[in-house]
Amino acid sequence: MTISPISPPLMDAEIPASPPRTSTQRPAPPGARARKPATWGWVVYVVLIMLAIAYIFPFLVNIATSFKTEPDAAADPLSLVPATWTAAAYERLFLNSDFPVWFKNSIVVTVFVTAGRVFFDLLAGYALARLRFRGRSAVFAALIAVMAVPGVVLLIPKFLVINQLGIYDSYFGMIIPLLADAAGVFIMKNFFESIPVSVEEQAKVDGAGTFRTFWSIVLPMSVPAVMTIVILSFQGSWNELSHFIVSTQDPALTTLTKGVAQLSSGQLSAGTQYPLKLAAAAIMTIPVAIVFFIFQKRIMNATAGAVKE
Amino acid sequence: MTTALQLLIRRRSGIHGRQNATGWLFIAPVVIILGLFLALPVAMAAWVSVSDWTGRGSPFSAATNFVGTENYSAILSGGGLAERDFGTALRNNFYYVILTVPLQTALSLLLAVLVNRRILKGRGFFRTAFYFPSVTSSVAITVLWLFLFSASGVVNKLLALVGVAGPNWFQDPNGVLHLIAGSLGVTTPPATLASNTLLGVSWWEWLSGPSVAMSAFILMAVFTTSGTFMLLFIAALQNLRGELEEAAMLDGASGWQRFWYVTLPMLRPTLFTVITLGLIGTWQVFDQIYTGTQGGPAKTTLTPAYLSFSTAFNNQQWGQGAAIGFLLFAIIIFFAIIQRLILRERTTVPRRKRFNPPPPKGGTK
Numbered sequence: 001m002t003i004s005p006i007s008p009p010l011m012d013a014e015i016p017a018s019p020p021r022t023s024t025q026r027p028a029p030p031g032a033r034a035r036k037p038a039t040w041g042w043v044v045y046v047v048l049i050m051l052a053i054a055y056i057f058p059f060l061v062n063i064a065t066s067f068k069t070e071p072d073a074a075a076d077p078l079s080l081v082p083a084t085w086t087a088a089a090y091e092r093l094f095l096n097s098d099f100p101v102w103f104k105n106s107i108v109v110t111v112f113v114t115a116g117r118v119f120f121d122l123l124a125g126y127a128l129a130r131l132r133f134r135g136r137s138a139v140f141a142a143l144i145a146v147m148a149v150p151g152v153v154l155l156i157p158k159f160l161v162i163n164q165l166g167i168y169d170s171y172f173g174m175i176i177p178l179l180a181d182a183a184g185v186f187i188m189k190n191f192f193e194s195i196p197v198s199v200e201e202q203a204k205v206d207g208a209g210t211f212r213t214f215w216s217i218v219l220p221m222s223v224p225a226v227m228t229i230v231i232l233s234f235q236g237s238w239n240e241l242s243h244f245i246v247s248t249q250d251p252a253l254t255t256l257t258k259g260v261a262q263l264s265s266g267q268l269s270a271g272t273q274y275p276l277k278l279a280a281a282a283i284m285t286i287p288v289a290i291v292f293f294i295f296q297k298r299i300m301n302a303t304a305g306a307v308k309e
Numbered sequence: 310m311t312t313a314l315q316l317l318i319r320r321r322s323g324i325h326g327r328q329n330a331t332g333w334l335f336i337a338p339v340v341i342i343l344g345l346f347l348a349l350p351v352a353m354a355a356w357v358s359v360s361d362w363t364g365r366g367s368p369f370s371a372a373t374n375f376v377g378t379e380n381y382s383a384i385l386s387g388g389g390l391a392e393r394d395f396g397t398a399l400r401n402n403f404y405y406v407i408l409t410v411p412l413q414t415a416l417s418l419l420l421a422v423l424v425n426r427r428i429l430k431g432r433g434f435f436r437t438a439f440y441f442p443s444v445t446s447s448v449a450i451t452v453l454w455l456f457l458f459s460a461s462g463v464v465n466k467l468l469a470l471v472g473v474a475g476p477n478w479f480q481d482p483n484g485v486l487h488l489i490a491g492s493l494g495v496t497t498p499p500a501t502l503a504s505n506t507l508l509g510v511s512w513w514e515w516l517s518g519p520s521v522a523m524s525a526f527i528l529m530a531v532f533t534t535s536g537t538f539m540l541l542f543i544a545a546l547q548n549l550r551g552e553l554e555e556a557a558m559l560d561g562a563s564g565w566q567r568f569w570y571v572t573l574p575m576l577r578p579t580l581f582t583v584i585t586l587g588l589i590g591t592w593q594v595f596d597q598i599y600t601g602t603q604g605g606p607a608k609t610t611l612t613p614a615y616l617s618f619s620t621a622f623n624n625q626q627w628g629q630g631a632a633i634g635f636l637l638f639a640i641i642i643f644f645a646i647i648q649r650l651i652l653r654e655r656t657t658v659p660r661r662k663r664f665n666p667p668p669p670k671g672g673t674k
Contacts, residue, residue, distance in 0.1 A: 041428070044423055044426065044429075047423065048423050048424075048429075048435055051420065051423075051435075051439070052434070052435055052438040052439070055438045055439055055441070055442060055532070055536075056438050056441075058453055058457060058463075058532075059441070059453075061453075061456075061457065061463055062453050062456075065456065073456075074461065077456070077457075077459075077461070077462050077463045077466060078463055078466045078467070120338045120339050120342070121339070123335040123336070123338065123339075124335060124336045124338070124339040124340075126335060127331075127332045127333075127335035127336040128336065131328045131331060131332035131335065132328050132329075132332070133328055133329045133330075133331070133332025133333055133336075134329055135333075136332065139336055139340060142340075142343075143339075143343070146343055146347055146348075148642075148645070149347065149351070149638075150589065150592075150593050150637075150638065150641050151593070152593040152595050152614040152617075152637070153614075153617070153634045153635070153637055153638040153641075154347070154350060154351070155595075155614075155617065155618055155621075155634070156354050156357070156617065156618075156621050156627070156630050156631050156634055157350030157351050157353060157354035157631075157634075158346060158350050159621075159622075160350055160353045160354060160357060160368065161345065161346060161349055161350040161353060164353070164367065164369075165345075176342065176346070177342070177346040179338075179342050180339065180342040180343045180346055180347060181339075182339075182343065185339055210328065210331045211331070235444055238446070239445075239446035239447065239448075241446075241447065241448055241596045241599070241600075242595055242596060242599075242618075245599070245618075245622075246618075246622070256448075257446055257448045260448050260449070260452060260600075261448045261451075261596070261599055261600040264448070264451065264452045264455065264600050264601070265599070265600060265601070265603055272459070274456050274459075277452050277455075277456070278452065278453065278456060280452070281448070281449035281450075281452040281453055282449075284446060284448070284449050285445050285446065285449045288444055288445060288446065289441075289444075289445070292441065292444045293437075296437060296440075299444070300436070300440060300540050
């Protein structure tokens with residue numbers, strides 16, 4: 001949307017249309033502008049602070065409750081200070097449950113998925129942005145079509161193919177399907193298109209082949225885009241649930257999301273056990289929270305950029 | 310000089326020749342994985358949706374038979390449980406969509422406008438606070454929500470402070486519109502509404518509104534997605550140049566007028582993006598239902614996505630499950646296309662929303 005061509009006619013048309021009005025109205029706005037922040041500024045801050053409390057308070061409740069005893073959690077859910085501090089929920093999770101196994105599985109899957117996605121997205125993004133090969137536009141169109149398929153309708157289809165390939169209940173079945181990442185390919189492609197091609201051309205003139213150029217010239221330049229992929233895919237695979245539901249049933253391969261979801265839905269336990277469940281929820285949130293607070297600027301930019309056109 | 314140039318040309322054409330192979334080598338892993346785990350599965354599921362596969366053995370073995378559109382007709386007109394469940398799931402998800410999308414869009418726009426003010430202390434803090442729920446896992450948030458909205462949970466304690474006795478949220482299957490009707494004295498449905506059915510669900514049941522349990526999910530969706538959409542609106546607001554607003558300000562437009570007649574029309578493309586993403590996303594509710602309620606209470610939080618899953622994996626009705634998946638796919642594509650068409654039609658600012666005098670789109674250059 002172009003804005004500059006709009007504003008001049010607006011100004012031109014307004015001033016001759018009502019010359020007396022503008023002359024009397026013109027001095028008014030500065031006064032209004034001076035008064036407005038004083039009155040409205042307060043309201044904005046009050047609204048913002050109340051909204052911020054509404055957004056933060058649930059997480060504080062989460063952490064506080066995980067250190068409460070069960071009767072305390074039920075009797076006084078609102079209090080942010082446990083009546084008696086106890087780490088019983090965490091002890092039970094780590095010492096008397098499958099929680100460490102879930103944690104390990106989540107880490108294994110996240111590490112391999114992230115590494116794989118970075119590698120494949122880099123190669124594919126570079127090919128689409130820089131290399132002229134037959135069928136490039138067809139591949140590109142196919143990627144766009146693939147991005148339009150909603151993930152949730154793929155649950156049964158994915159199970160069928162994983163089962164057919166004989167990788168049900170294995171790390172292969174959990175990891176390989178998640179390596180397909182059309183959005184990441186687009187991020188890499190856009191990144192390569194945004195950097196000047198002259199450096200690579202110089203390398204080629206100097207006799208470096210495509211691989212050599214890619215490895216020693218392109219890769220070092222693409223660290224920012226790679227970081228974006230790492231963050232997005234870390235967050236995506238750590239929080240993934242539905243794929244692990246359809247690709248495994250072996251308890252030894254349960255991930256955090258699947259384990260905690262089953263704990264929550266009562267498939268693994270009886271009773272409410274809110275401190276225990278909330279401790280599990282808190283632990284699975286911590287890694288994402290750490291990454292978020294370290295890279296929040298980049299995450300927010302990537303989120304806005306990835307969805308925007 | 311000429312030899313160097315010739316060498317360069319020869320090398321370049323050589324590179325072009327080799328680029329064909331290298332290009333395919335680079336793109337192959339992504340193409341293979343997407344083909345194997347996206348295109349092929351969809352084709353397999355299409356076959357399963359017209360077969361009587363029971364989940365045992367391979368769906369391509371001789372034991373599996375072609376049954377035509379039997380699975381689809383069982384869902385759409387069978388008159389049995391399958392049809393009633395699908396109708397119920399559609400109703401539930403419909404209310405979820407129709408409430409979540411406007412609420413999250415309005416809230417995220419409000420947050421963006423507030424956070425984007427030129428003079429604001431602690432902007433980074435507010436932006437972080439509003440965005441954080443969007444990065445956490447839906448499982449963790451659902452677990453938290455079950456606690457907050459439990460019978461004697463945080464929300465009901467807060468409601469009690471203002472003298473309201475809160476419901477037992479996730480256990481309450483009553484429809485919100487039914488509750489309102491009940492408070493107005495309508496407790497038994499009018500005969501026409503009770504006797505006519507659509508997809509095995511009576512008209513009266515279609516008009517139930519979201520159940521109290523579903524309302525808690527709607528609030529959760531608004532809580533977790535508003536941050537992401539706020540970022541989209543902030544990015545759009547920062548791309549707008551201040552000149553037009555300043556011009557409006559000089560002309561004496563109030564803050565509300567400036568927002569409604571100047572800023573909002575310019576945000577139209579982002580607004581449509583947010584609504585489209587919202588429509589597509591809200592028809593896919595699965596994680597929350599799996600973690601929280603498994604469709605209960607009284608099937609009022611059943612969604613097509615969860616129904617498709619449970620029909621296949623829990624009831625071993627693979628054909629019907631796959632068929633529900635394809636119907637859901639059709640619904641989502643339908644909304645995406647409708648949204649596209651509207652977006653294409655209304656790229657210009659409608660007349661009544663125009664700021665006086667009408668800004669010509671593109672302008673006279």
